[in-house]
Structure formats: structure tokens, C-alpha cells
Amino acid sequence: MSTVYLNGEYVSKDQAFISVDDRGFLFGDGIYEVTSAYRGKLFRFDRHLARMKRGLSALRIDLDPSGLEEVHTRLLKENGLEDAPVAYVYLQITRGVAKRSHRFPASPVAPTVYMFAGQYTRPAREQWEQGYKAVTVNDVRWARRDLKTIQLLPNVLGAQASGDHGVDEIVFVQDGMAIEGSHNNFFMVFGETLVTHPLSNQILPGITREVVLELAGTLGYEVQERSVTVEEMFAADEAFHSGTLSEVKPCVEVDGRAIGDGRVGPVTRSLFDAFLAETGGTG
């Protein structure tokens, strides 16, 4: 049984319980984070921490998560993942436990902090080289998708739509624009130019997205952060999703139509190789 962290204690997962009055359970009133760790080393933790702080402040949950870095590292150790090529730590902070009422609790309650660690199995390179397929899904999420809240029903339904269609991923479409995936960001490549939806309230500011943009600059690709219509997406030479548990994931077909020649392209491949090098070459 794995060891998890709940409200200051390390416990066996089958001994971790939360109240049915937890506002995360009743209202989806909380935030989450997923941070990867390459051979036990947390990847860009400072940026995950900054995103946590921003989310907590927007939701007005009074908790400073700075001390949780240690908990991340210890959870990896407790679960024998400190040498794993790729592992991750999930964190969730809710407003806490209080009698059900839409307003915040009248007297402050302690937020609930829950964390667990898991192993990520990167697909074999041969499988990655086949590329992945996606379907478009109309984006019906709320207007603060820049916050990593635990209210993920449209993402869940979107991801399920990909399963129902027998494909791997989705491309959320908002006002005719291809904006991001259900749990990752989305990039298109036109020649040597990398294009992705700009940061706004419409998408999550992905840490992997940011790293990919930096790597693209280093590799000498032009980068454009602008919206792209679905029609233009179909004219792209390459496309890929990016995310903590997606890394750089080539997308070779959307809605049954090939992107480019329907094969993983050189720009995606060079970005993935640069990403592997950046994460310690653990590919």
C-alpha cells in the first residue's frame, strides 16, 4: 500500500480519510498540482509553487504552500520512487471541512492538504514515433481556466470523448479556435514556426508549455503565441500536446484528418529530444 500525505501526516493510503463535509468533495472548492520528478528531482518546482500560490490567492484560501516542497521529496522516498526515471507528485488543497453552505465558512477552517506520489511510465520510443490521434471537443469550461482548480468535469467528459472515439487526446475548441487539450496544452508547427494559444483566462498556463517555448527559442525556432482556427490547424505541418504527464506528445491526426503527412515531424522530435535532455536525459 502506498504512503500518502494528509493534513500533516504520512499514512498508508487505506488509512487516509477525508470528511464528507470537505468542500472539495461538496463544491470542487480547491486547487491541485501535478509535478514531475526525474530520478527523484522535482522538475521546475518553483513554477508549480508559483502557480499554486496564484490559485490559492484567487480562491482566497489562506495557506502558504512553500513548505510543501519537502513533502513532495519525502513522498517520492516513502514510495521508493527517488530513483524512478519519471515519477510525479499530485497535490490537492481544498478550503477545508465545514457545514454545507455556498459562502465561505463563517469562522475560518484549516484547508485540507492531500498529496500522493506515483510512477509515470513513458511510452516506448517506437510507440511515441507512431504519434497519437485526437478529436475536437467543444469547450464548455468556466471562464477561469487559467486556475488549476479541481473542478474538472468538462475535462473528464472531454477525455472520455477521446476514449469513446478510440483515440488518445482531445483538442478543446473555443469560438472556432484550437486552444488546448483536456489535461495538456496544444502546439502547432508551420514550417519552422511554433504556434500555441496565448496565455489568458482561456487556458492553463502550463509549465511544460513554458519549457517548450524556452527550448524552441534555444533551438532557433520562431515562436508565436496566438489563437489558431480549427481550419488553420488542419493546415499545420505538425502538432503536439505538452504537459506534465504528456511531456511532448505528437498529434498526427485530428477528427480522422492527418496533420501534415500524418507522421511525427522533425520539429516535434527535436523538441522532445531537447525536453529529454532538459529533464536529465532519462529517456
Ligand code: PDD
Ligand atoms: N494537467 N492544460 C490543462 C487543462 C491541464 O490540466 C494541464 C495539466 C496542462 C499542462 O500543464 P503542465 O504542463 O503544467 O502540466 C494544460 C495535469 C498534468 C493533470 O490534470 O493531470
